[in-house]
Amino acid sequence: MTENAQQQPPAPSTDLPTQYAPADVEGPLYERWVERGYFEADEKSDKPPYTIVIPPPNVTGSLHLGHAFEHTLIDALTRRKRMQGFETLWQPGMDHAGIATQNVVERELAKEGKSRHDLGREAFVDRVWQWKGESGGQISGQMRRLGDGVAWSRERFTMDEGLSQAVQTIFKRLYDDELIYRAERIINWCPRCLTAISDIEVEYQDDDGELVSMKYGDGDDTIVVATTRAETMLGDTAVAVHPEDERYKHLVGKLVKLPLTDRSIPVVADEHVDPEFGTGAVKVTPAHDPNDFEIGQRHDLPALTIMDEHAVITAHGPFQGLDRLEARSAIVAALRAEGRIVAEKRPYVHSVGHCSRCKTTIEPRLSMQWWVKVGPLAKAAGDAVRDGKVKIHPQEMEKRYFDWVDNLHDWCISRQLWWGHRIPVWYGPNGEVVCVGPDEQPPGTEAEGWRQDTDVLDTWFSSGLWPFSTLGWPEQTESLAKFYPNSVLVTGYDILFFWVARMMMFGLYAMDGTPPFHTIALHGMVRDQFGKKMSKSFGNAVNPLDWMDKYGSDALRFTLARGANPGVDVPIGEDWVQGSRNFANKIWNATRFALMNGATVDGPLPEASKLSSTDRWILSRLNSVVAEVDAYYDDFQFAKLSDSLFHFAWDEVFDWYVELSKTTFQAGGEAAEVSKRVLGEVLDVTLKLLHPVVPFVTETLWTTLTGGESVVIADWPSDSGFRDADAEREIESLQSVITEVRRFRADQGLQPGQRVPARLTLDGTPFATHEAAIRQLLRLQPEGDTFTATATLPVAGAEVALDLSGTIDVAAERKRLAKDLAAAEKEKAQANAKLGNEAFLAKAPDHVVDKIRTRLAKAEEDITRIQAQLERLPQG
Structure with missing residues (x-):
């Protein structure tokens, strides 16, 4: 029996509207998930840990498509692992973004005719904190819109007291180990940001x-x-x-x-x-x-x-x-x-x-600055990948990583700002230089001639500590013991050097040689549908909230996941999001149909002997897809797993199994009850497989179908090992019969719903038990007393004879096909003439010759097809 499915689902007519309205569903569902604590992580749990940190967005920022893309991938991974029984922590938080945030607040002051110097350092920093409380963090609300399953109770900010203590601790350790020093060197100076x-x-x-x-x-x-x-x-x-x-x-x-x-x-x-x-x-x-x-x-x-x-x-x-x-x-x-x-x-x-x-x-500009001596730190970061402690995915990105860490120059970490972690170094009246740890007092007062360094640290210094500072380091907390190192880091290849290398160096240094994560999974950048970088200046930038408002968050998420090949840029266009919305609607309508026709998850699956070949086929395919999706997840192949689920759900479940089962449902009896249970099982598993990528629509449908509490905490499907190659071959042959006849009907200009008398010869084929389904899907009436076979189609060992008399204008159809045939024969003659011209072949580029050969093959294919259509037309 399906877990959490002890009760019959409520009637769909009252609990499942005729149309899916994302705006009515998404907000309340997300808040329910948060209130029930589904996304929280318990460091005392006996479950195996699975940890991912969010690449902390700037506190000045808002959700752009790049964020939405990355968050979709991380959320899919963590939702699946939660369903697999892991104690899952997706660690949220934000970066204080030193330069960017200071610039924002300085612009606000400029509107008042003031500068930071008018306020003084302490008052200016207070003003930044005030701005952070009022305006910063808008991205948190946008993350909720997207469906991010983060542990909100653990949200961190790089200027929090605990994280600030971590920054001061590691600065002191690096300074004492002579890995931080002060020197006059050439630096990159911004005359605007100063x-x-x-x-x-x-x-x-x-x-x-x-x-x-x-x-x-x-x-x-x-x-x-x-x-x-x-x-x-x-x-x-x-x-x-x-x-x-x-x-x-x-x-x-x-x-x-x-x-x-x-x-x-x-x-x-x-x-x-x-x-x-x-x-x-x-x-x-x-x-x-x-x-x-x-x-x-x-x-x-x-x-x-x-x-x-x-x-x-x-x-x-x-x-x-x-x-x-x-x-x-x-x-x-x-x-x-x-x-x-x-x-x-x-x-x-x-x-x-x-x-x-x-x-x-x-x-x-030549300037006195603080520097990290990166030599030994970078070597450790490189060795961790070379030794296999950390894997980079896709593997071909390793070269880019090594090119960076193996040639890293000392890192200038001081910034001439007021917003940020102030460098914990004090200068005395007699030239003394004292680095102060987090539990130490300054060596003296200003009145005694002591002054603190005025610079603050580079933002990447504090975000480099993110995988362990967010878990309580330098304290040896239960969270640190449980959730460090991270299972995987999901981030863009564009910040491989900004952030990933920093975390590797600091993690290995601070955590006794334990790297901050086991795997670095790199993805590409989101681009427009033509492959161009999205930018406001290009006029092609997109606010993801606009698309979520228009098509729903699931549609945006599915589009992004379906384009996510490891390490490769992702093109996206609005029509693709619209297509994903159509997929969500298809899932909704198919599940609603199943509920209205009695699909159920109650009780175990019937024995194989009671299953029809159609039932065995879909269950065999279902288990294959479960195994396929698992393999793709483990290899971070989001595009392939999304595509696999799309085609399985739409093509095989909705377009074939549901349609083939309609006649069984109509006939009633034991076969109908068996198929209703099979359909319930297939939908139960399919909705679970889809849930990590499209969480909102699947939650609504799964809870209605099963009566379970939430698919967020349901068990992830496992491959039962059931396979039936014979049933798969049989249904594939049946599909070829139906597809071929549908193609013929279309070629003859018949309307999809137009009924045609037909005689089916199915003896000696596996299709005898499917005659009712074949007739229903192909709109084929019984023969009748006046039946005359005007066209016969032998397909896959079966024979379908159609009586088209009275259904089409035969003379007009012959005239149309004759015109098409003449055009195809002319195209063939022209192509043959060029390919038979030695002078032309000697001068023409290869791609031109290949194009003509393609035209010839297409013309020959058209001639064969049209001639077959003419032969099938009624005589007279």
Whole structure:
């Protein structure tokens, strides 16, 4: 007997409306699930754990299609595991999103004519917390709309007290282990956000710029360099050439005059320089270029900072006070006036880094910052995958992961912001530097000359702790013992470096070598139906709430899951969501029909000997699909499992089994009762299989069908092992008979509901027991006294003779078919002529020849089909 199905289901006429209305169902259902605690996780449970963390969305954000896609996949995994008997935790929460959140609040202040400096640090942070309470977290409500089965009681925020303690703890440990240090290095500086940003927060795009070649030095000591950033020449402290470049060997070690200044700079030899690129000589600006900084370190060159934090020129002279772009034009003009410009190329398209948040052009800048020494941490993160402790799925994504962690530079973790985790380091009056742990007091007061570092930590620093900080670490909690490590991480390949690598490094370091998850399942990005990236600027961005309002959350979820191949981008269009809505309606209508015709889950399945071949066929297929879906889930093949369920439910259950069973139901008796129980079983299992992806419609239908409490807590179906190859072959042959006759009817122009007299010859075939179903599905009347076979179709060993007299205009049909036949024969002749032309074949590209061969094959196929139709027409 089906678990939770002890009572007869209520009458469908009162409890199942004629049409499915998602808006009436989804909200109340979700709140019922939450109230009953279905999504909560118990660390004291004896069940095996299954843990997934949500990639924490920014507190400033709202649900976009990428979120909806990722959440659908995670929710499907956790719902299935819950039904399989696991203690399932889907950990929710949000990220404080340092730069993004500070920008939002600063814009609000600007409307009041204020800046954060008018408020002061403490009041500004209070203002951000106020904004978070009022406006942040809108995404939580949208997650409920989508049906996310998260443990809401465990919701976390990266600035929570507990998570802040975790941040301070790991900072202190890394600092004491000399894996965190402070140093002056070149960083990516955003003149708009006024903070350093990491390499992976820089977006590169092709911009139209200018390439200027200019002369340094005079006479025999002249050397030409080229640059796209002429303004940085004010900070040049050398010109570099390759040591083996014969053109410049006489200049190495000499000083050349730096134009527009009163300085001379040396020519140095460095292997970093590519002698084949440009003139083979490069200007060196150690304070404003990462490669130049390295050259400067090797040759002990001074680093001159010539811009302030707003990218305004600070170097003394006529360009002081100009914005960098203004200075660029002014400096080129001044060099041109002195005859120093050798060549100018504009527009010169080149790759330029931009801040991923505000899109401002990044300025490389020498700055004192805090850094993580990633060498040993990154090695551990790489080894964990190489050793098989962590699997990356799909496996071909491993290369991308290794390319990153094996070549990782030290990570700049300090940000010049006020919103975020403040760096727990204090500076004393006599140059003391003290890192303070979470249980330690500051070493002194401001009055005594002590001050805390003003910077905050990179947001990715705290989110890198997410798999264990959310479970109570550094305390050794029961939740941490039960739910760490995560079973799987489901995330986009686009944040493999932003987030995944950070979690790997910190998890292995903090948790004694235990990685934060067993499997990393990577998915692609959602794109529009033409494969183009969705963007407001492109005009193709979609608010998923609009589609959920219009078609229901299940329709959006099913569309997203059906496009989810591992590691591959997902195209989506509104017509596909509409198609998924139609599928939900099909499930609804088919289940309603089954209920109205007495389908039941009460009692065990009848013995095999009492089952018809149709019953055995659908039960055999059902078990195959259960096994297939399980295999696809275990391999994160969401598209394949969704497609398998779609075709099984729509094609096999609804379009074939239900239709084939109608005559049995009408006939009544024991066979009808058996089929009603089989149909109930098939729907019970099918609804369970569909539930993780389309939870709302399946919950409504399953509880009505079974009388059970909720499909959320029902047992996941298992493959009973029942297979019946003979029944499958029999029904496949029966389908071919019906399909062929339907095709013939359509070819003859008969309306789908038009009834035609027919004689069925089924002796010696397995179809004798299906005659009533065949006649009903094909709208075939009994022969009658005046029956005349005007067309005969032999199919799969059976013979179907039809009397079409009076049903079609034979003369008109012959004329139409003759016209089609002539067109097909003309197409065949033209294709043969081209393929028989040796000169044409010698010159034509392969794809053109292949296209003509395809046309020939199609023409021959049409000729055969039309001739067969003509032969089947009544004579006269």
